[in-house]
Amino acid sequence: MEPLLQLFDAHVRGVVEKRDDVQLVDTTFAQLTTLHLGGRPAHTLRCTTRDAVVDIVQLLDKHNIPLLVVGGGSNLVIADGDIPLIAVIVACDEIYLDKETGELEADAGAVWDTVVSLSVDQGMGGIECLSGIPGSAGATPVQNVGAYGVEIADVLTEVELYRRDTGVREWVRSADLELSYRYSNLKFTNKAVVLGIRLRLRNDGLSAPLRFGELARVLNVSVNEIEARRLATTVRAEVLRLRKKKGMVYNPDDHDTWSAGSFFTNPIVSPEVVQHVRTVVEKLHGADDAAAMPCFDASGGRKKLSAAWLIERAGYPKGYPEDGPARLSTKHTLALTNRGSATTEDLVELARTVRNGVEKTFGVSLAPEPVWVGVSL
Ligand SMILES: Cc1cc2nc3c(=O)[nH]c(=O)nc-3n(C[C@H](O)[C@H](O)[C@H](O)COP(=O)(O)OP(=O)(O)OC[C@H]3O[C@@H](n4cnc5c(N)ncnc54)[C@H](O)[C@@H]3O)c2cc1C
Structure with missing residues (x-):
């Protein structure tokens, strides 16, 4: 741990102190994860803009300082004890919605369920089945999150990446991520950081087609109804109800x-x-x-x-x-x-x-x- 702390003090601390979009925070992984497990990282940096994420990751990589990108901590199992790396929390969280085109862009650190609730409240459909999934918008492409018959791959058009291997920052098409069941070519690689995502949503207020038996049944979809859709607001409420029954909506008291x-x-x-x-x-x-x-x-x-x-x-x-x-x-x-x-x-x-x-x-x-x-x- 000592050499890592020295490297941090020599190359990173001064840069952090000069910026107002990066904060050094005192925390453990038990506080950062929904499992409430894991020891203490060498340091934790909270980045509140996309530029800050890029600059900090670039700086740490330049000095070979190990790091872990952290969103909402809802898909992480971290060892006990001292963890010899810098936790970089992606905390930029702007969300932009064009109601005419149905295009939504979110910073990677936006809370995913806030993205869903905002879109549904604004009359957009397509991601209501992904209601209640904890974590950040930027992590959704990483494992192609999915629930109740819908995956982020169904609506994701582009992601902005900072590629740690080449140092390039660019928008790439969703097709280039090879999304499949709980997989993208980013998962388990640490080779790129997602800075933002773009989604194409429906602007008629209707949900994605209801293909998941349990959800279709509670929404009274008949077996003959093909590609059945319901109001996105109704579907979101039902998904949240089903998920809560299964303990699949994070609640610190449960x-x-x-x-x-x-x-x-x-x-x-x-x-x-x-x-x-x-x-x-x-x-x-x-x-x-x-x-x-x-x-x-x-x-x-x-x-x-x-x-x-x-x-x-x-x-x-x-x-x-x-x-x-x-x-x-x-x-x-x-x-x-x-x-x-x-x-x-x-x-x-x-x-x-x-x-x-x-x-x-x-x-x-x-x-x-x-x-x-x-x-x-
Ligand atoms: C109660 C509960 C219910 C859940 N239900 C579902 C579900 O229905 N469907 C589902 O698919 N998942 C589900 N999950 C898993 C989890 O919520 C998702 O995988 C979520 O997308 C993780 O997001 P996060 O921001 O918390 O990622 P973290 O846990 O912070 O990170 C997970 C991985 O992604 C990487 N990562 C995070 N942000 C970025 C970024 N911006 N750029 C690059 N890499 C990044 C991290 O380095 C790490 O490797 C559930 C989890 C919980 C606790």
Whole structure:
């Protein structure tokens, strides 16, 4: 830690002191993340303009000072103890909306749900199904956030990037990010910082097509209704209601939401693996359960299974283990939660138990969704 602190004092501190769009803040990752876990970074810099983000990242890179870009901290698992890096919080948060064209531009540090609520309130549709997802606008392309049948890829047109490998700042088309299920070519690479995003929204106040069964049912969409849409305001209210029931809206007073959301991605497997899993489920839980196993088409003839469903069938119910400092949420099997006194090691131990149990029972390997720093499964 000492050499890093010296480098910081020699090359960065003076620059920070001269700017009013960068603040040195005293904080730990436990305070910065929705899991409320993680130790203390060497320093934390809060950047309130896009230029500040670029200048600070460029400066730290120039002096080979390790850094972590942080948005809302809702998809981060950070080790306990001292973390030898500078946390760079992206805190620029302007939002611009052109109601005529439906074009919305947000600074990367804008709170994502504020972007959604503002757009819906202004009569725009397209992102209402992404209501209640914690974190920043700039992180949404990083893992192509998605919920209730919609992904950011559906509306994202361009992102402004600062490319750390080349030093270039530029707008790039969404197609260049290779967005797919919980993936972009930015995820896990640290090669670029998102400075801003541009979305193309509908300006007729209607939602995106309702393709997610549970949501369509509560909005009374009949099976014959193709590409059904409803008022974006109605859909947002319903999504928030469903998410709250599952502990998927972050609430500091509710330990079921002290999580990183879905901890594992839904596994995408071959039809042969599906058959094997079904046979095991039938043996353990009976034919009816096996027939009801959620299984959706994915690209290339592969199938997507439900990680939450497999976890429950492997013997890990909601709230497991009853007395642990880290537990599965009592509202949703896929959220690993800190009950208030957990350490990162406790959470990782629980993740290992669940992942190994699912692998042993079904031969399916679950991949974690969050970004890990200083710790691994
Ligand atoms: C209760 C709860 C519910 C959730 N529900 C969903 C859901 O329904 N769907 C879903 O997809 N996700 C969900 N998540 C996960 C999480 O909210 C999203 O992944 C979110 O986009 C993370 O944003 P963040 O700003 O908090 O990112 P952080 O946690 O701060 O960072 C995550 C990663 O992105 C990088 N990053 C952050 N900002 C930038 C930037 N500007 N430029 C480059 N890299 C950046 C970080 O370096 C890190 O690698 C949920 C999480 C919680 C806690």
